[in-house]
Amino acid sequence: MERDNHQEGEAQGVKISDPPSVNNPPGDNLATSLSLLGNHMFPDVAERNDGASISKEETPVSLCSDVTAEQQSLDAELHSNQVTKLETEETENSECFNDVCTQQSDGGSEGAATDNDQSDSGEFVVTMLAKAKLEEQGIGVKGRSSPLLEAGTQESPAFMSHRDEDVTAESWRQHRKHVFVLSEAGKPIYSRYGSEEALSSTMGVMMALVSFVQSGDNIIRSVYSEEHTVVFLQKGPLVLVCVSSSRQSERQLRGELLYVYYQIISMLTQASISRIFEHKKNYDLRRLLAGSEKILDGLLNLVDSDPSFLLAAVHCLPLASSLRDSLSQILQKAITPNLVFSILIANNQLLTIVQEKTVIEDTRLEPADVHLLLNLIGASSAFQAGEIWTPICLPLFNPDCYFYAYISYLDPPECTVCLLLLSTDKEAFYAVAECKRKIEEAMVAQNSLSLIAKVQSYSVSQVGVSDLRHFMYKPFDVPDNYRQLTQFTSPEMEAPYSSEEEKMRLLDLYRYMHSRIHSTSRPLKLIYHVAERETLLAWVTSKFELYTCFSPLVTKACAITAITKLLRWIKKEEDRLFIRYPPKYSTTPNPSKSSRGGKSDQQDATDNGFLSLL
Amino acid sequence: MGENLPRVPGGARLRCDTLGRPVQTLRVKMVLLGGSGVGKSTLAQRFVKDEFRMTTPTVGCAYLTRVVHLSNVSLRFEIWDTAGQEKYHSVTPLYYRGAHAALLVYDISKRETFIRAQVWLKELEKHYIEGSTVVWLVGNKGDLEEDRQVSVQEGQGLANDRGLFFIETSALSGDQVSNLLIDVAHRVYECTGAQQGGLSEWQEAPLGDLHHRDTSSLMTSCCKVGP
Known part of the structure; x- marks a missing residue:
């Protein structure tokens, strides 16, 4: 913890010393810039880049980078940016964070957010990517064709899938979560939306960004812009990038990228991937993954809709x-x-x-x-x-x-x-x-x-606690059943969470609670969170992790009584709810x-x- | 586990058909090979259920069975529908080893799949023993006549050169699919069925993988294989 704080302090120090060197063009975010780079509007960005002239010395500033510890990131203050935004956007009256018990109480960092930081990094990304793009053009990457051209040669629209999407279209940019996988040579391997060919220049830019930071003996971890979080994960010869507007924490997004990596490994094995790339740096891994895009697509859909991934249970x-x-x-x-x-x-x-x-x-x-x-x-x-x-x-x-x-x-x-x-x-x-x-x-x-x-699956009504709408309960291993598969239990999502949209909204709230509980810089044990349309309570102890969702009018005392009842019910039902002794x-x-x-x-x-x- | 050859026909229990005649059921291993998306799985669907369904890319290998009745014998086809994807190529020998029939499938509207089929043929030739496997070259998607890239003559020519049987099918319309299976059944029975030990008798509860095990070095470790 000490070390964490220390790092945080350093990071902030760096941040302060960073003068916002350029005017902030409005409406620029990474997704925009990425797709801008990939199409005919590119010269615009290039020109802007000339004006921007950001020097290398400034780079670590808005990049969230960390050389030493994987786990310790600088996301604290960046994350709190999001927290404040969440607060203002969700509701005006009933929004209230109440950290009943915190391990650390450096609430000061909450206020550290400034709009400058964000637009600054957005601008940075634009210019960075533009610059990288220029370099790429200078090198003259062979076989790179215009995405527009490729979009023109799409297959018949009868089989329109995500794969055939026009990557220059606004709808492409609007996707909540993009995931890209590329090789260290910058070769596209997978894109959740749009064809990899059409995105090859975009991925080239991503790789340029990665290697640029790498050349300074550093590792790029994430980029924050106003609307998007960009998270990078390097695993062996593969680079995975997530561009998300889902407001999930960097750590959660990185966890999801790790699942994508594991799914690729599950098909090819780590050893063979390393062998292939040792042998041939610019190997096109899509050859081996052909036909498996659906498996990765399916995984990403599951990750978005199934809390098992979030809870790792x-x-x-x-x-x-x-x-x-x-x-x-x-x-x-x-x-x-x-x-x-x-x-x-x-x-x-x-x-x-x-x-x-x-x-x-x-x-x-x-x-x-x-x-x-x-x-x-x-x-x-x-x-x-x-x-x-x-x-x-x-x-x-x-x-x-x-x-x-x-x-x-x-x-x-x-x-x-x-x-x-x-x-x-x-x-x-x-x-x-x-x-x-x-x-x-x-x-x-x-x-x-x-x-x-x-x-x-069961209904939450069986618990017999009024006001309780939904919950997720994950017990931790007890010595008795060591080596047990980590499990969790959760009732069906019922009204008002029966529509897909509402389900997603509840899951997003859970993800938010989860990110607060598991914040690397300021982990919490208990959060009572009054949102606009419901009240949530998350609690983690040495025995379990619990997320509950109540009707909005519940009082704190009621919620705590309800949780006591819920825990008693789970204890009574545990033989039915869990595989007790595999x-x-x-x-x-x-x-x-x-x-x-x-x-x-x-x-x-x-x-x-x-x-x-x- | 020491049993090397399948049971000798005659030693096995005979089953009767509806007319009361004793009919032997023999096992035939048939493997479908070919590039990704040429319609191996849809063909297999046709063989087994005579229906057409759009399929997702096969994961690994799908195993299906279908019994074909000939006049004096029943053949239980054990169809190994392999994945066309390159990542599974390292394991495909597992599936075609010991096959009595192999169908090399290509898509008549995609020339590269025709070339792919020839690569598969070479691969297959490395492993099969003359006379023990009947090989068919199957030009699928015959319904896509207007997009044809591989002519009938070309297919037939290749088949003639390499001593293969040739047919064009359409899994979509079902055209020629059942003919193909019947033809294969006849050929397999003619070529191998008559030989002593060519085809094994099928038992209600097959006794494990006896005649497949002996052909391979038993690799119990999963670590030794990889693409």
Whole structure:
């Protein structure tokens, strides 16, 4: 904390010494400038750049850069810019932040925001990018064609997707969150909206920005403009950039970029990506990612709409513990050598997960890996194909090697219950498919499918606390179930949050609360936040993290009573809400009879090929 | 696990068709190969369900089955619909190894997919044993006649040169698709079915991956493969 403060002070010092050297042209933001650069209006910007003449010495000023610690960023004061804006924009009367308990109380930084800073950085970006663009032109990058030209040769509009969007159009700039992936050589790899070709010059500029800062032995982390936050993430030979107007914190956005990176790794592995780029610096990675854009698109949509990503926890479907146990037992019995995970999913939520015990003794399955698997299932064609067998890497488990995933739905044609079996043996398809048949049989015998079909997520009304509209509760590991998959529970979003827009609005409020709680410079333990149309309370302790949403008229005392009741209810229901003790099996040559609950498994560390995984 | 060859026909239990005649069901492994977006999955859909649906790019490989009844035998096609994407190429040998039939699919409206099919052919030739795999060159998207970039003659010519069977299909309209499957069934049965151990008997509950395992070095570690 001390160090944090220190850095903050330094940053501010730097900031003060920065004279706003140029007039601030209105309405310039990064998205504008990026697209300006990519089209015919470019000369305008170039001219402005001449007028601006920002020297290199000034660069670290408006850039949020940090050489040493990844975690410690200078986002504190920049972030507070956003906070103040949020306050003024949301409502005039009832907006009120009340930090009941803070670990640090340097509230002074809240007031540090000035409009100058923001427009300054906006201007900086414009000029920086323009300059970079000039340099790029000077070098004469080969094969760069005008985006306008390319826009003209688009395919028939019948198949208009995000990919075919006109990147010079205003609607393109209006997207809430852009994500770009490029190689260190500046080659486009992925863009969430618009084709990568059309954006190649824009990405070139981004890379120029990255390498410019790099040449000063520094790392660019983020750029803030009035409307947008631009976050950079460098992972190995890949550069990921997010341009967001979502008001999320830099840290959250960086976390999302990390998910994008992991998804790419899950398809190619980290080792092969490094190998490819070591071999050929300007390799076009799109060759290998062709056909996978949908997987990345799907991931980004999920990241925006599913709080699991924000909480870094998996959402499991509430299920009577007897039913969950019986499903687990079915999975435990259907094993074959080298099977490591058996996962049963319904409607993108976990029903149960059984893990190979030798594997899981040394490495735990991270929620992020499960998210990637769930996204892959969503993007795969298993629903039409019957059975899928595909290599997949779990980046947090081991970024350099593949598992082989068997994906099949158990209830065609509805296709809601999906079985995912992961093996380390690429030849094991028939053996694993046989496991599925055993599972299918057992489920028919126990009538499991119709029982699962009746299962639904729960309503907040079941908690029996009036005024409580929604909540998200994430318990932390307790020693008892160490190595447990981090989970969270949350009721359905019901009225008034039934429309997509309202859902998103609530999620945005949660994201805001989350960013305050997890602020690197000023983390909070408890926030009571009165917003315009609801009141939120977020609370983090050593045991759990809780976000609640109440009707706007709730009083603080009421909210606290409600939370006590809610916690009691969760405690009572926890066997139903969570996978309490993820069961295990052993797929070593002599499988021991797996014990229910997986708590008393014998110490059995036979090397069965898994060790190479760990 | 020591069993190398599939069960000898005759030793296996015989099943009866509706007329009470005993009919053997033999397993046929068929693999669909070709570039991305040529219509391998839509063809497979046609084979299995006789329907057309726009598909998303295949992840890894999709496994489907379809039983084809010939006059004196039933063939259970195990169709491996591979992903055309380059990133999966390193694992594709897994799917075409030991295949009795391979369909090299290209899109008649995209010349590069025709070239791609020839690359696949070379790849396949490295692995297959003469006489054990029947290979078809399939020009798909026959409905896109007006955008045709690869002529029938070219396709036929290549097929003749390399000793392949040739057909043009349309997964969209269903044109020639069932003919293709029937043809493949006949050819496979003629070429390999008659041989001792050419095709294995299909059991209600197949006993694992016996005849696939023996052909490969058992790699239990997932670390050794990568694109």
